[in-house]
Amino acid sequence: MSVTQTVEIPADRRLILDVPHEVPTGAxxxxxxxxxxxxxxxxxxxxxxxxxxxxxxRIADDFDEPLEDFKDYM
Numbered sequence: 273m274s275v276t277q278t279v280e281i282p283a284d285r286r287l288i289l290d291v292p293h294e295v296p297t298g299a300x301x302x303x304x305x306x307x308x309x310x311x312x313x314x315x316x317x318x319x320x321x322x323x324x325x326x327x328x329x330r331i332a333d334d335f336d337e338p339l340e341d342f343k344d345y346m
Contacts, residue, residue, distance in 0.1 A: 278307070 275295055279287060338346060 273295065275292055277289070279289070281287070
């Protein structure tokens with residue numbers, strides 16, 4: 273699991289971090305990576321509209337048919 277947070281380092285160089293609930297308790301590795309002034313803006317996320325994945329997935333015609341592997345249980 274990997275969680276990335278962008279934080280500002282204050283002048284006193286002390287951080288208080290709110291750790292997301294999905295991060296398990298225990299030992300972790302913190303990595304500090306300086307970013308340039310142009311990188312400080314949050315990345316823009318492209319809006320995805322309804323139907324944007326149309327035609328990218330196909331369900332087989334026999335999708336609802338019983339599977340051979342389970343014949344002994346039916």
